[in-house]
Amino acid sequence: MSATFALPIPAAAGSLEQYIQTVNSVPMLSQEEETELATRLHQHNDLDAARRLVMSHLRVVVSVARGYSGYGLQQADLIQEGNIGLMKAVKRFEPQRGVRLFSFAIHWIKAEIHEFILRNWRLVRVATTKPQRKLFFNLRSMKSGFAALSDKEARQIAEDLGVKPEEVREMETRMSGQDVALMADDNDDEGGYAPIDWLADAENEPTRQIEKKAFDRLQREGLEHALSTLDARSRRIVESRWLADDGGLTLHDLAAEYGVSAERIRQIEAKALQKMKQALVVA
Known part of the structure; x- marks a missing residue:
């Protein structure tokens, strides 16, 4: 049996009012019935007994979840998390200790809801100890x-x-603090603004644009200077291999053009790139 066995219980994700009416219509169990069902569950792994124990206490989850309505989370989500806690409680319930399931389950229901709130409330961790x-x-x-x-x-x-x-x-x-939507609502007036309207784009910030243009200019000037140190053949090879917009030529293409081997073109290319690197360092 898993930690939270799968049971066919109503879901709170649809009509919440209808869900509450459904769970409230399920009668509570007597202490004798709880003992009998818990015994069947633990001794015979009777999932029908587990289902009856859970179903009869879903109303307890609803009651507990209502106490956490001030955290900006959906009531249906709180109930669903509380139901997980209830199933954990049913799995661990030992009626021979003389405690009713109602009292025992409260701890597990609250613990699961607490964890859910801490994970999701305003998407920040507000409590660690x-x-x-x-x-x-x-x-x-x-x-x-x-x-x-x-x-x-x-x-x-x-x-x-x-x-x-x-x-x-x-x-x-x-x-x-109040939660504020990052994007403006589609139904807002045309004159309305949302926080995203004031968020700066670092890449388009004026000083960043000036720096980028200056950097690009220096790169172009440096590259032109490095290329100017090469002979015509070496420059042709470097430009064809590394600076062509159409993907450039292969070693074999250039070898056929100059009537030499591809290995010779590779050697010329390597020597040219090394010379350009030295020129850039000096510059």
Whole structure:
């Protein structure tokens, strides 16, 4: 049995309201029924028993996911991640310990949703240590209102959660920021602008263009100087082999043109390139 066995459960990706109505219509199990189904699952690998355990607790996932609606993520995605946590909980559930599946599954559901939020929230990693994660998921509820935290409030929260006051401030800043689309909406007015309109193109920046033109000019002048040091045959070979727009001539083409062997053309070419290299160094 895999870590999260595949079960035919409803998907939350379609109509969310219809999904919630469906899972709420599934009756909860009694403690005796949970024990019987869990025993069948673990002793006989009964996937139908696993399905019934999961189905009867999908409403729990919906309830937990609603508590994380303030992070800018789709509710359906939070529910789907919570369902993965529920399936992990069902796999590990041991009713003989005297704990109901509802209580046992809460930890796994929240853990999976937490990981999903941390991976996706604003596409940045906002919490890397355990205290920072605790700060991330508790700061909203610990604030007394929508106003910015006072120094006293920040210090108190930091003390309660075992982090530094500046970490509280940083997290508050990140969580209070608003997501802004990089591209403008197609329905925006013609006079509207988006952040992409102010992003500079480094390649088209005026000083970069001037530098590029100067560099290209120096390259052309340097190449012309190096070519001028060659005799007519050597220059013809180099230009035909390396500077022709149509792909240039082969050694054999040039050998036929000058009535020598291809190896002789290669030797002339190598000597010419070496002479040009020396000319460029001197220049």
